Amino acid sequence: MAVVLTRGCLCGAVRYEYAGEVGPASYCHCADCRRATGSAFNVGVKVSARQFRITQGDLKGFTKTGDSGNELTRHFCPECGSPLFTSSPRHPDFYFLKAGCLDDPGVVRTTHQSWVASRVDWAVISPDLPAFIRSSSAIAETG
Numbered sequence: 001m002a003v004v005l006t007r008g009c010l011c012g013a014v015r016y017e018y019a020g021e022v023g024p025a026s027y028c029h030c031a032d033c034r035r036a037t038g039s040a041f042n043v044g045v046k047v048s049a050r051q052f053r054i055t056q057g058d059l060k061g062f063t064k065t066g067d068s069g070n071e072l073t074r075h076f077c078p079e080c081g082s083p084l085f086t087s088s089p090r091h092p093d094f095y096f097l098k099a100g101c102l103d104d105p106g107v108v109r110t111t112h113q114s115w116v117a118s119r120v121d122w123a124v125i126s127p128d129l130p131a132f133i134r135s136s137s138a139i140a141e142t143g
């Protein structure tokens with residue numbers, strides 16, 4: 001079922017809108033995600049790039065090659081620094097939204113966790129979720 005998701009950064013300068021299927025979401029425990037989020041892990045939600053648009057404000061992006069070998073660009077608000085989404089030339093049809101600050105994060109359904117070899121002891125996710133030592137798929141690589 002297609003839904004409309006909106007999100008704004010912490011300061012309100014950037015807003016986006018997504019009208020499409022909400023894809024699976026994964027926890028990523030990699031060190032880059034820890035640094036980029038300032039938290040124990042990232043939760044990335046897979047969405048279609050074509051149905052996503054910035055409705056207000058300008059973004060900045062920081063590009064780095066992850067441990068997966070994929071080049072990832074993490075997009076954020078240049079005013080307040082809120083992380084918004086990640087893109088990768090390896091997966092041009094998808095973006096990976098940061099789940100935590102969706103206006104309605106309750107729509108997110110996490111399906112697995114990746115890079116658990118890098119997990120910190122104080123970041124325990126439900127053992128019921130499939131866990132991968134490294135990345136498992138497109139979504140797992142996209143902090």
Ligand SMILES: [Zn+2]
Nearest residue numbers: 009011077080
């Ligand atoms: Zn902002």
Ligand SMILES: [Zn+2]
Nearest residue numbers: 028030033143
């Ligand atoms: Zn990651």
